[in-house]
Amino acid sequence: MRMRMRRGHHRAALLAALLSIAVATGPAPASGDPGPGGSGEVRQEGVVRGGSGPVPGAAVTVYEAGTRFGDRPRRLGGARTDDRGRFRVAYSPPRDPGAVVYVTADARPADGGAGGRARTTPPVRFAAVLTGAAGGPGRRLGVTERTTVAAGFALAQFTRDGGFAGPWPGPRNAASVAHNLADVTTGGVSPILAAPPNGGQTSTLRAFNSLADALAACTARARDCAQLFEAARVPGGELPRDTLQAVADIARAPGTRPGAVFALARRRPVYTPALDAAPTAWTLALRYEGNGREFDGPGNIAFDRAGDAWVVNNYVWARDPRDPACGGRELLRIRPDGRDAPGAPYPGGGLYGAGYGVAIDRSGDVWAANFGFQGRGCALDPDPLFRSVSQFDPRGRALSPPQGWRQGDFVQPQGLATGRDGTVWVANCGNRSVTRIPRGRPGRAENIPVGDGKLVKPFGVALDGRGRAWVTGNGSDSVAVFGPEGNLERTVTGGGLRRPMGIAADSRGNQWVSNSGGVRVPCEDDTSQDLADSAGPAGGPTADGASVILLDPDGSTPEASFTTGSLLLPWGIAVDGADTVWVADFSGQRVTRLCGVRTEACPPGHRTGQPISPASAGYGFDGLVRNTGVQVDPSGNVWLTNNWELVPLQTNPGGRQLVVFVGLAAPVRTPLIGLPRPL
Incomplete structure (x- = not known):
């Protein structure tokens, strides 16, 4: 199960920067040309897409995950998407070659609502893990509900308040597993999940797409965000603040309200193939x-x-x-x-x-x-x-x-x-x-x-x-x-x-x-x-x-x-x-x-x-x-x-x-x- 790497024609300094943020066991993260800050800075391009299409005006941020439980992730750079959902972020990569780097994109639902209660932050948070991603220089990111489900499940045990933090080797290894669920260069399904012995041979692909559909309902309508957060709440825990945290909470307590999550997934079916009945628990x-x-x-x-x-x-x-x-x-x-x-x-x-x-x-x-x-x-x-x-x-x-x-x-x-x-x-x-x-x-x-x-x-x-x-x-x-x-x-x-x-x-x-x-x-x-x-x-x-x-x-x-x-x-x-x-x-x-x-x-x-x-x-x-x-x-x-x-x-x-x-x-x-x- 080897990932293919595309060769680029960029400077050796860029390749050194890329390698500095690759995990020890995986290929380099998808990054773009050197930014205006010099050869040590990289520029990441991509597009944010929801189930209904591009997401304009989203606040895109590149983070380095915290290295201990309770740490706040370190902000590396940010930008906003244009009217076609496109973005470009220039940032300096972490010095630690084992650091986990990821992107979030915050937006309000397409209907402009607040997601069920007065909010200072948007309820829709997309995510995509950069560390260990397939692709080489010049490859763009596709940040979607699918990449969000992949990140939220794989890093569920390290997700708090919509960000990632935890000690080595947990988050690093989890980042590599996220890429087995979603392909962050396209925003679609990973080749690992799409093909045997997975793919059509098991129910995971359909469950994965149904979870992405549940997020797509929230991306489109604020009222559905409120229902998603209530369905995702861990018993005895707080209501999730955003869709990324909601995914992580579902992963950690998958049998809590499976029918309510499935009802949301059926409300706005976008991704196929999907489940035709609610599971007993939302495991992947x-x-x-x-x-x-x-x-x-x-x-x-x-x-x-x-x-x-x-x-x-x-x-x-x-x-x-x-x-x-x-x-x-x-x-x-x-x-x-x-x-x-x-x-x-x-x-x-x-x-x-x-x-x-x-x-x-x-x-x-x-x-x-x-x-x-x-x-x-x-x-x-x-x-x-x-x-x-x-x-x-x-x-x-x-x-x-x-x-x-x-x-x-x-x-x-x-x-x-x-x-x-x-x-x-x-x-x-x-x-x-x-x-x-x-x-x-x-x-x-x-x-x-x-x-x-x-x-x-x-x-x-x-x-x-x-x-x-x-x-x-x-x-x-x-x-x-x-x-x-x-x-x-x-x-x-x-x-x-x-x-x-x-x-x-x-x-x-x-x-x-x-x-x-x-x-x-x-x-x-x-x-x-x-x-x-x-x-x-x-x-x-x-x-x-x-x-x-x-x-x-x-x-x-x-x-x-x-x-x-x-x-x-x-x-x-x-x-x-x-x-x-x-x-x-x-x-x-x-x-x-x-x-x-x-x-x-x-x-x-x-x-x-x-x-x-x-x-x-x-x-x-x-x-x-x-x-x-x-x-x-x-x-x-x-x-x-x-x-x-x-x-x-x-x-x-x-x-x-x-x-x-x-x-x-x-x-x-x-x-x-x-x-x-x-x-």
């Missing part, structure tokens, strides 16, 4: 497939400090799912905008058929657990291949030998987590044990067996603030708690634990466990066919015991587990920077959001464990298949792994994409080591 999700020949059963994700996604793959990619696929042998690394990182994917290190286990340690090294997944008909014997973990440095170079690190008696390892002292913990699904690698030194790895049926099919691992490891037992309906030195402190049972899968800590040291209710993990004597049989048909009835439970830091269980109609077959689980809880579903093509222990971060009146997403549907998306891993990145995007197809052929059941819900969660500082921390 993108599918990423890297180079198109690498994803085959992605199992889980770990984000590094810069927000790149490191992904483990169950299988070797094959075009035809009827062809037997052996275990995946490459570690994937995906930029925030869905492109492969340079040199990725990375082979070697004994990697083979990794499943749910991937984590990044304090040095930036990436660890993967070699479960040994392979499709039916693969001619390889997996036994010698599922007895190791692999280690890669931050550049993707294998540090483990060709057979992987084997000290520690690994057997079909699954979940994996790293501690603040560098210790690595691995759940051995195949031999009822946990392996501890002190300070990340494989030669000192020790195996910790758990007998008496207290930990059968160890699967997920999470650490708390004291360095203890919490490990789910899928086959024993239990969670085992290990002290920092590896001693088994206790085994937790009851409280609703039933076929548990993922586990995630919140900032207060509580542990959240996703109970599948029925998934039989394919280790010990169970096979992938047993997993398929236990999962049942996609979208089937809720599994008996499907739920989420909360364990206190002392390991005590609640009187009852948390259930909701959107939890059909819970698998992966993650906690965001506001301690709200995200649950991936292996059956229902959805992700569920639950209120965490910090109820002040939830809608008013919500209790811990109560769904924030629609209770019966969650945040659904027709581009999801069967999902295992879910993680939150530093921009507030929620990533899920399309792990298995809806109808999985056991020769090669793997799904082919990552799915990213844009701007939906509170950002998390990465890598995730121990307890989650807000950005």
Whole structure:
């Protein structure tokens, strides 16, 4: 998914100025000729267009986003549009090459109204993100409702009072995602959103255009602005002041008043194709497939400090799912905008058929657990291949030998987590044990067996603030708690634990466990066919015991587990920077959001464990298949792994994409080591 660059015939000084405002991972922003202030000043040209045509008299401003929450964006330059909506702004670019630069255009609705109340500022605010935009010298901007929706969603977690501010790398990465929704050189739909695996294959393009239609209604008529702001208001929050803030508020609370927003979109339909019915929530999700020949059963994700996604793959990619696929042998690394990182994917290190286990340690090294997944008909014997973990440095170079690190008696390892002292913990699904690698030194790895049926099919691992490891037992309906030195402190049972899968800590040291209710993990004597049989048909009835439970830091269980109609077959689980809880579903093509222990971060009146997403549907998306891993990145995007197809052929059941819900969660500082921390 590479963006094309048009070559210009301008001076080298101009190119240096352009590069000074490009993000480190993307092409230069669209800028024009040197301005009258000399070679260090650039001149940006463009046009502001609403659904009804050019917007004259709009106040256009170029800003540099603030670098901390609460900062005021820095004004770089401004101008007004002429009677054809055209503008030209001369400004000096920021010195920081990672700065986020964007344009706003403020205008009153075409009917001249004030938007529902006395205002000193216009209610219509268009926006377009310059940083990372495609195009080269001389390319003009198209600032439209579509670019406004793109900016508002991608930077939703960094938007306050109609401007952008937040710490690195959140806004920078979010800016690159904005360009996957809208093309700021034309003001239209981005090629990423317009084409497979997005485009007509999912509902996102139609939802995106419908949101732009809702803004177009406000651009045309002040009364519709007032209705838009009321529909967009976050529960318990203030009324948005302008359309950009309204978009960001919809992104952060997408299930609040979906019908009211849709009614506005139908009032002035301009952009096509659009939705023909109101969604249950206004989410925008993108599918990423890297180079198109690498994803085959992605199992889980770990984000590094810069927000790149490191992904483990169950299988070797094959075009035809009827062809037997052996275990995946490459570690994937995906930029925030869905492109492969340079040199990725990375082979070697004994990697083979990794499943749910991937984590990044304090040095930036990436660890993967070699479960040994392979499709039916693969001619390889997996036994010698599922007895190791692999280690890669931050550049993707294998540090483990060709057979992987084997000290520690690994057997079909699954979940994996790293501690603040560098210790690595691995759940051995195949031999009822946990392996501890002190300070990340494989030669000192020790195996910790758990007998008496207290930990059968160890699967997920999470650490708390004291360095203890919490490990789910899928086959024993239990969670085992290990002290920092590896001693088994206790085994937790009851409280609703039933076929548990993922586990995630919140900032207060509580542990959240996703109970599948029925998934039989394919280790010990169970096979992938047993997993398929236990999962049942996609979208089937809720599994008996499907739920989420909360364990206190002392390991005590609640009187009852948390259930909701959107939890059909819970698998992966993650906690965001506001301690709200995200649950991936292996059956229902959805992700569920639950209120965490910090109820002040939830809608008013919500209790811990109560769904924030629609209770019966969650945040659904027709581009999801069967999902295992879910993680939150530093921009507030929620990533899920399309792990298995809806109808999985056991020769090669793997799904082919990552799915990213844009701007939906509170950002998390990465890598995730121990307890989650807000950005």
